Amino acid sequence: MKNRLIRLVVSLTAVLGLAAHLSAASAPASYPDRPVSIVIGFGPGSGTDILARLLAEQLRIELGQPFVVENKPGASAQIAASAVSKAAPDGYTLLLTSNSSHSVNPYIFKSLPYDPIGDFTPLGGIAYFPFILAVNASLPVNTAEELVQYAHAHKGKLNYAYGTPAVQIPAEALNRLLDLQATGIPYKSSPEAMNDVVGGRADFLVVDLASARPHLQSGRLRALAATTAQRSSLAPELPTIEETLGISDFDLAAWTGLFGPANLPEDIAQRLSDALLRILAKPELRDQLLTAGAEPTPSGRQDFAVLVERQLKIWGDKVHAAGIEPQ
Template sequence: MKRRLVQTVILLASAMALAGAVQPSIAQAAYPNKPVKIIIGFGPGSGTDILARMIAEELRVALGQPFIVDNRPGASAQIAASAVAKSPADGYTLFLTSNSSHSVNPHMFKKLPYDPIADFTPIGGIAYFPFILAVNPSVPARSPQEFVAYALANKGKLNYAYGTPAVQIPAEALNRLEKLEATGIPYKSSPGAMTDVIGGQAQFLVVDLASARPHLQSGRLRALAVTTSKRTVLAPDLPTIEETLKLKDFDLAAWTGLFGPAALPKDVQEKLSATLQQILAKAEVRERILASGAEPTPSDIPTFTALVKRQLEVWGRKVTDAGIQPE
């Protein structure tokens, strides 16, 4: 009887241990089992918002739970970034963001409420919103070389407009590196900056291609180049600043990607990353992203992690080139 009792106790203990090992696996495999929040740092109708809602709907279909976009605009996405950084690392709060929070802010502000590397888990890259160098049509230039020659011939007489720090940096870097001595004029947003370039109060600006497209099509603005290191499929005829003016590492664009808080469970990170890449591989999704003025750039976890770190360094060098002091 004693021997049988001991055997029973051993079997029961083994069963309990096995159950303890299996239950977490079952729980992890069930992710997501409730709605997931995707926080973004920009308002409804922005390029990032349109992209986030597109991705959220595709994630809902793929994973069987609602993915809800939560807009928290303000402070150049600092409010949204801080909220995600402080959230539980369980996969139910995600961050769809851009270079503003992770490449620009660390060099434009002396103190941030988050660390762009340590406080987040990279999941995957989504798309680029290319920036362009554009001029008022009265400027007699159809290439970056002709523009620089014109600006140098009128040194100190030109103005450039900018609506955000993300476009101020490439414009001022170009201004400083080419010694144009143009004056930067700040605006509350890119539409306001474009309005004054069209009106002649300023002669040039750097702006995202998506916002400028209607003015380019109507002839109110003329695009001269893109500020990315490679040409974009959205405007393949536009050369790059790098290739025309030979400015090294001039790779500045509004990249977008998906993050979780730091210490996100590896299985959740990998599941979200794989699903995101499957979504971005769909022809219909790619066409919708292109139609919104962005270029799909799907990337896996290692590739996206490297991009985030590289872009942080690139933007830092361009802030130095531009001589902009952090606030």
């Protein structure tokens, strides 16, 4: 009798210990219990940096621990993406990134230190920074169709400016798909490229709407179309490339989203995703994003994973159309 009682106590203790262990392991309330790093691949003051800092403060409020933005700029966000891909999958090192690291880099570099799909856990979409096709205001065109007609009437005489691969790709894709025969002129940055279009030293460019807005408002730059699949709430009067020129699947913009390393535990991934959706539903944050030139595009884990894979294919198709070779 005594032996049976001892065995029963031991068995119950083991069962209760196992249950407590499983409960602790699966309880999302235990995460986070220390500061979390949000790594970004761009410098302070960039659109992604502003976005990351807005979200970091809201995540702190939601989850009760500091979320610290770490800037690791360089190599078109490769440094930041690589660092997070190699981090422990414990939820304490996250990546807030854009199309640069996950849609563009795989096609413009011969090799990458990370796999944009296999090395990450998608947590949620955040916002788009819409791109627009714009011209020098003195050019006698008011629509994208008129730009095509003007280019055909002045074969080989137009040029376009670009400061990064992300805006070179849509510009050169349009150049080739529409046989504009324009010459691409590279610049060190998009602001320099835009300044030369404004100054009349280049004719047109693709640029993010947020950066272009002051020149659009001053009348020195004219917007012709958006390069996104749908019209942007930031400029609802602007037609899309697909609407105005009939080019299907022309959905090129600077999307942004949050990732963790691959193999992030399910409960932690879901807790972060749910918090992100709650944050992006706040009217005050939506207003802050719109003021910063970002269009909120909140999405859950599964929808965001689909978007990442779809955007990888779309950008790949347009890189091919643009004839850009990996370096």
